Amino acid sequence: MGDDAGGRLGMVRFADLVRPRLRGIDVYAAPDARRGLRLDANESPYDLPPGVRRALADRLVGGMGLNEYPDDGCAALREAICERHRAEGVDLTPGMVVVGCGSDQLIAMACSLLLDHGDKALCPSPSFEMYGQGVLMAGGDPRWWHLDARDGYRYDVGGMADAVRAESIKLAFICSPNNPTGNSAACDDIGRLAAACPETVIVVDEAYAEFADESFIGRVNGYGNAVVLRTLSKAYGMAGLRVGYSVSGEEAADALRKAKPVYNVPSFSQAAAVEMLRDVGSVMGRVTEVRRERAALAGKVGALALGRLGLGAVVYPSQANFILVRLPGGAAAKTAAALADAGIYVRAFREGGPVGDCLRITVGDPAANDAVVKALGRIWD
Numbered sequence: 310m311g312d313d314a315g316g317r318l319g320m321v322r323f324a325d326l327v328r329p330r331l332r333g334i335d336v337y338a339a340p341d342a343r344r345g346l347r348l349d350a351n352e353s354p355y356d357l358p359p360g361v362r363r364a365l366a367d368r369l370v371g372g373m374g375l376n377e378y379p380d381d382g383c384a385a386l387r388e389a390i391c392e393r394h395r396a397e398g399v400d401l402t403p404g405m406v407v408v409g410c411g412s413d414q415l416i417a418m419a420c421s422l423l424l425d426h427g428d429k430a431l432c433p434s435p436s437f438e439m440y441g442q443g444v445l446m447a448g449g450d451p452r453w454w455h456l457d458a459r460d461g462y463r464y465d466v467g468g469m470a471d472a473v474r475a476e477s478i479k480l481a482f483i484c485s486p487n488n489p490t491g492n493s494a495a496c497d498d499i500g501r502l503a504a505a506c507p508e509t510v511i512v513v514d515e516a517y518a519e520f521a522d523e524s525f526i527g528r529v530n531g532y533g534n535a536v537v538l539r540t541l542s543k544a545y546g547m548a549g550l551r552v553g554y555s556v557s558g559e560e561a562a563d564a565l566r567k568a569k570p571v572y573n574v575p576s577f578s579q580a581a582a583v584e585m586l587r588d589v590g591s592v593m594g595r596v597t598e599v600r601r602e603r604a605a606l607a608g609k610v611g612a613l614a615l616g617r618l619g620l621g622a623v624v625y626p627s628q629a630n631f632i633l634v635r636l637p638g639g640a641a642a643k644t645a646a647a648l649a650d651a652g653i654y655v656r657a658f659r660e661g662g663p664v665g666d667c668l669r670i671t672v673g674d675p676a677a678n679d680a681v682v683k684a685l686g687r688i689w690d
């Protein structure tokens with residue numbers, strides 16, 4: 310019997326045991342460790358400020374109880390998140406906040422909590438790939454909402470509301486500012502969608518909100534079916550520590566906690582996040598610099614592309630810490646490869662996809678932005 314079972318099991322390929330609808334999906338193509346200028350993952354160009362590093366080092370040396378599991382409820386961190394938002398006039402309570410190991414984890418949690426087998430979820434395209442992945446992993450059925458380049462990738466929220474009702478959509482994602490196109494959805498429109506579709510959960514992913522003019526976070530409590538996601542991976546420069554959070558009404562937050570893996574946020578990450586949230590001055594200083602650099606980079610890359618590659622080159626207006634550049638004549642993949650040869654990594658997209666002829670360039674520090682402009686000047690010569 311043992312041999313038999315062993316024999317039969319030995320013949321089964323692991324891949325055949327995977328749920329049929331997941332067999333064809335690709336592993337998320339996160340960039341490999343690379344040396345050079347990393348302008349392909351929308352990270353911050355700055356490590357944690359020296360004062361924060363020193364405070365964390367002192368705590369580490371003094372003993373942080375890393376032999377014990379972290380605070381599952383992230384009490385101090387949720388309080389620091391509320392304080393941070395109160396300082397900008399948004400009144401949150403810790404009960405409205407759920408902390409994840411990156412906002413990726415909150416996307417997965419929302420999908421697994423809300424989607425039964427075959428339930429439909431509306432995912433924008435082009436947008437952050439983890440929505441479709443989260444929906445599939447949860448057993449749901451992703452439906453794509455196409456954002457149109459000719460319309461500046463505008464979120465047609467009225468059209469989305471019609472689709473949500475017509476297709477009985479259970480969960481809809483809005484990425485604002487949208488990765489990779491950089492445009493935001495108007496908060497009034499998001500509110501109208503949430504009000505028009507009370508049986509659909511609207512997840513508003515605001516990973517890049519600190520770089521934008523508007524945020525839905527102050528309005529979320531008015532809608533029982535809306536959840537805002539934020540991350541400390543971008544403006545706060547903490548991508549390596551994996552901290553994100555959701556803000557919603559308390560009832561929605563209580564429900565989301567059911568899908569939270571226990572002890573999901575490491576103690577060190579919680580401590581670092583508290584320190585960073587208290588150092589608002591340096592975070593906002595860096596955000597101001599990125600916004601200024603974004604305008605300069607967009608202007609220089611746009612002028613170069615138009616001058617060297619001709620009409621058809623477009624730099625889309627951005628509310629985030631990256632710019633999307635459309636390049637005519639199949640130049641996107643070649644340009645990305647030539648930049649990589651020069652040690653500068655930017656994001657190219659799947660050929661034939663909605664942004665296959667585009668590059669997404671993270672806004673770096675002034676030296677990085679100069680380097681990318683100079684390299685493009687050489688490549689497009």
Ligand SMILES: Cc1ncc(COP(=O)(O)O)c(C=O)c1O
Nearest residue numbers: 411412413437488516540542553
């Ligand atoms: C729109 C969007 N949402 C979420 C994330 C994931 O962020 P985190 O590092 O918090 O998991 C990213 C990362 O690039 C993103 O672009």
